[in-house]
Amino acid sequence: MARRLTQQDIARMAGVSQTTVSLVLNNRADSEVRISPETRQRVLRVIRETGYIADPAARRLAEGRNRILGVFTYEAVFPATSADFYHPFLVGIEECAEEVGCDLLLFTSARVTGQRRRIFNEDSRVRLADGCVLLGRTVDRDDLARLIADQIPFVSVGRRDDAGGPVPYVGADYVAATRALVERAARLGHRRLVYVGTGEGAESTADRFTGFQAAVTGLGVESVQVRPDRPGLLEAVRATGAGAAFFEEQADAVVFMQAAAEGGLAVPEDLSVVTLGSATRPVRTDTDFAGFLIPRREMGRRAVELLTKVLETGGTPQELLPCELIEGSTLIGR
Amino acid sequence: MARRLTQQDIARMAGVSQTTVSLVLNNRADSEVRISPETRQRVLRVIRETGYIADPAARRLAEGRNRILGVFTYEAVFPATSADFYHPFLVGIEECAEEVGCDLLLFTSARVTGQRRRIFNEDSRVRLADGCVLLGRTVDRDDLARLIADQIPFVSVGRRDDAGGPVPYVGADYVAATRALVERAARLGHRRLVYVGTGEGAESTADRFTGFQAAVTGLGVESVQVRPDRPGLLEAVRATGAGAAFFEEQADAVVFMQAAAEGGLAVPEDLSVVTLGSATRPVRTDTDFAGFLIPRREMGRRAVELLTKVLETGGTPQELLPCELIEGSTLIGR
DNA sequence: AGAATCCGCTAATACGAATTATTAGTGGGT
């Protein structure tokens, strides 16, 4: 097995010292340090010819940084079930990482403990990267607290509640987006709305409910809540007498539409339907729902941007990106 | 920024040497090395109390490996057009990487030179990983030769011809799968077959043609070849008088089906249709083609398995995985 | 009796790159 090339090897080939190779590599041109153009070129040529690349572990150990950004996901990234969910984020992350000249390390090695992955296992490689981006519908609170306590630079994609301290994140502004949709319904004359969803669990879910309630209260509109998993959902929604239904989860709306068609409920003539963001669970539908788009790609990009900023100057950035509203065809006046 | 705890710190607190801490941590109980139970417990207690975790960078440096596997693709992975092609491979790769405890480094930053990516560009990061998996419809011969010459551990997903030496790969057995399909057609009474495809180019394509010809010759069945890109493909195929058409590329078969429907050719009543593997170009079709499935996910898994084996013991593994035959509804007797 | 082995632990060193301190050489000014 061929030993990995080291700066020492390059130095030998170029007839200089390891120090010189390091200096050339890091493009140091301070007044402190001088390398003649010829020597520099000679070293660079050997490096080019051999395709030498610095060992990230050694570099990290010596310098303290890597130009490697870790990406941690709580579920496997690629499998089809979650691919649709992660994909847009990854596109954004990848784009921005390329721009800032960082490589991406997918922490696929994190073993699944119980049902999900955990960041800190026996030998977590999190510290191999300069910092990392956290991705997942929900994030383990203990992991977050540990990251904060250990002062590991990271940015969460998706807003997170405090976990032993403020969590750096870039999220989507579900509160504002949901409020805007409620306001639109109100402008169209709706006086009674039904919220179909749990309103609890992950922050993203809670935010939708928060926005809904705030808007409803502010506008003096009547509202009721219905759990999406209850049997006879169609009848339950019908019984509320609401003119518009707000679905926390698009997948539930898709199922509902099917039931409505079978049950003789016309959408949007009899009932308007609004979905609060694109589906997290993949569903196929032809319905052009009124709702909003989660700026997933932008979130990915921004997370990397913020992470590099954190690495440079520290801090705990918290940002919410606006969601684009979708006109759709399922919300009409009454 | 608080300095991290080191083994030295732990050693001081426990009143032992750094070596002892390391030995306790790694649970070494060889005959080579002995630690008394009391000392061990004392060290473990300090570790537990402080929440010490070894620095992965230092650990990797000492161990000499990164546990990072590179994944090189000749086209961008994420964009939707190629996503369907790469996805199943990546699923397998990720699965297995997780099992063997390795992280994945996507060489997405490899710049595109001309039309395609090249492995060895200005600042190739290939050497950053312990080894890498090559993915792509076709792979550059020069790149392969370079990898072999430089003794960089790698495994290609897909069989490759020698390139200045044998190439380690895990491929799909297109020869056997194609032969099996020809044999099935023969058993069903077909005495004249037409091969629609170029039969040349990438190894995967050549293998299909090889299998086809070998089977046809062995069985004494007549056969002709038709280029898939010629105008009037439908008539050309018809003119051959063949009872069954073997399509190298499923996408061509889909187009052909459309033309057949319009031209009044009934499939499979008038002509049986067989496709040699799932589509590389994404096509949507409802036709249940007779053909075979490429074990993409398995190939991805196996590639990582073989790569870890190469890393441990060297060698140049070459494996072909069997394709699962699809009964389908487009191949009947005559 | 002398050699070999065991015991529990530590000092020394390796790993690869970055940084520091230092050296050798050169030319100019007084």
Next chain:
DNA sequence: ACCCACTAATAATTCGTATTAGCGGATTCT
């Protein structure tokens, strides 16, 4: 002849962990 400023490079050290060689005394084997 001497000191100084400057150039171009290197030797030595650092980072935190893992490994190897070895310590001196006691026990066991031959």
